[in-house]
Amino acid sequence: xxxxxxxxxxxxxxxxxxxxxxxxxxxxxxxxxxxxxxxxxxxxxxxxxxxxxxxxxxxxxxxxxxxxxxxxxxxxxxxxxxxxxxxxxxxxxxxxxxxxxxxxxxxxxxxxxxxxxxxxxxxxxxxxxxxxxxxxxxxxxxxxxxxxxxxxxxxxxxxxxxxxxxxxxxxxxxxxxxxxxxxxxxxxxxxxxxxxxxxxxxxxxxxxxxxxxxxxxxxxxxxxxxxxxxxxxxxxxxxxxxxxxxxxxxxxxxxxxxxxxxxxxxxxxxxxxxxxxxxxxxxxxxxxxxxxxxxxxxxxxxxxxxxxxxxxxxxxxxx
Numbered sequence: 001x002x003x004x005x006x007x008x009x010x011x012x013x014x015x016x017x018x019x020x021x022x023x024x025x026x027x028x029x030x031x032x033x034x035x036x037x038x039x040x041x042x043x044x045x046x047x048x049x050x051x052x053x054x055x056x057x058x059x060x061x062x063x064x065x066x067x068x069x070x071x072x073x074x075x076x077x078x079x080x081x082x083x084x085x086x087x088x089x090x091x092x093x094x095x096x097x098x099x100x101x102x103x104x105x106x107x108x109x110x111x112x113x114x115x116x117x118x119x120x121x122x123x124x125x126x127x128x129x130x131x132x133x134x135x136x137x138x139x140x141x142x143x144x145x146x147x148x149x150x151x152x153x154x155x156x157x158x159x160x161x162x163x164x165x166x167x168x169x170x171x172x173x174x175x176x177x178x179x180x181x182x183x184x185x186x187x188x189x190x191x192x193x194x195x196x197x198x199x200x201x202x203x204x205x206x207x208x209x210x211x212x213x214x215x216x217x218x219x220x221x222x223x224x225x226x227x228x229x230x231x232x233x234x235x236x237x238x239x240x241x242x243x244x245x246x247x248x249x250x251x252x253x254x255x256x257x258x259x260x261x262x263x264x265x266x267x268x269x270x271x272x273x274x275x276x277x278x279x280x281x282x283x284x285x286x287x288x289x290x291x292x293x294x295x296x297x298x299x300x301x302x303x304x305x306x307x308x309x310x311x312x313x314x315x316x317x318x319x
Contacts, residue, residue: 001050001053002053002054003269003270003272003273004266004269004270006053006054006056006057006058006265007057007265007266007267007268007269007270007272008266008269009265010054010057010058010265010269011061011128011263011264011265011266012128013128014058014065014128015121015124015126017057017058018054018055018062018118019118020054021051021052021058022051022055022114022115022118022121023051023114024050024052024054025048025051025052025055025110025114026110026112026114026115026118027111028044028045028047028048028051029048029108029110029111029114030107031043031044031047032045033104033106033107033108033111034104053276056269057265057266057269057272060076060253060256060265060268061128061264061265061268062124062126064257064261064264065126065128065261066126066127072254072257072258072261073200073202073203073250073251073254074200074203076202076250076253076254077195077196077197077198077199077200077202077250078195078196078199079253080198080246080253081195081196083191083195083246083249084188084189084191084242084246085192087188088185088189088192093109097109139270142259142260142267144255144317144318144319145256145259145267147313147316147317148255148256148259148271149270149271149273149274149275150274150312151309151310151312151313151316151317152271152274152309153274153278154278154305154306154308154312155215155218155248155252155305155306155309156275156276156278156279157278157282157305158219158222158302158305158309159245160278160283161282161285161298161302162187162222163187164283164286165295165298166225166238167184169225169295169298170183170184170234172295173234173295175234179231183231183234183238184238186235186238186242187241187242189242190238190240190241190242190243190246191242191243191245191246191249193243194243194245194246194247195246195247195249195250197247198246198247198249198250198251199250199254201247202247202250202251207254207317207319208313208314208318208319210247210248211248211310211317212310212313212314213310214244214248214251215248215306215307215309215310215313216307216310217240218245218306219303219304219305219306219307219310220307221237221240221241221303222302222306223299223303223304225238225241225299226295226298226300226303252271253268255317256268256272259319286298
């Protein structure tokens with residue numbers, strides 16, 4: 001809901017938007033920690049989404065305003081380490097705190113960390129060169145923006161389906177809960193080294209080639225997931241998927257930052273609106289396919305969708 005207004009506001013006031021977003025997330029996490037019933041948890045959850053939704057467009061704007069075009073892919077590669085690292089750290093730290101101290105303290109920890117990171121923005125000096133030639137309409141008319149939004153929607157549609165249903169699929173093909181959980185974690189663990197080198201890959205072969213080649217590989221790996229042979233095969237496939245997926249993420253972020261760095265906030269907000277919307281559509285489509293056709297065809301369909309995304313990047317993207 002907040003992606004487009006967050007992007008527009010971030011073009012002019014990235015530092016203020018980041019500060020407000022993190023403070024809002026801190027307050028929402030604190031509210032979740034002190035909640036006494038599920039209704040209050042729902043309210044806190046809504047506030048979390050409304051607060052956290054502003055952070056992506058503004059951080060992309062901060063980076064695009066602070067680094068040159070040549071440096072941006074490498075910087076965004078390191079920035080994208082946040083995705084897999086946060087998943088891994090959450091899995092390691094939050095259950096331990098919840099079991100040994102109490103689940104409320106996990107929320108208190110998130111509230112404290114969000115507050116401290118918000119304060120770190122105060123001394124930040126971001127030189128904003130704002131360009132407003134028609135506002136959001138300029139963004140909507142840009143072919144590259146439409147391409148990144150549409151192709152990204154297709155990729156993230158499949159990604160969300162994989163994220164939501166891979167563990168259930170691993171159980172369905174006979175892996176025990178521990179092995180299935182380990183296989184699922186590889187989708188994030190493998191992303192830690194790949195995000196570190198992703199920026200160098202993007203800088204050397206270009207954003208368009210990175211998205212086209214890596215999404216094609218990811219699509220074929222997703223299709224191969226449908227044909228179960230052995231546990232080792234599953235482990236190899238999901239490791240490669242995790243590695244490739246977290247090169248694609250910074251490539252998408254690099255694309256929105258390179259289209260027009262002066263309007264990077266509104267471009268990233270507009271594109272991320274479609275990327276995030278895919279998470280709403282994904283479980284609906286997946287549940288229909290699983291019920292009608294089964295898990296195996298689900299992965300084939302997801303792979304084909306990703307390949308269509310790769311083709312559209314290759315044909316339409318001009319960066």
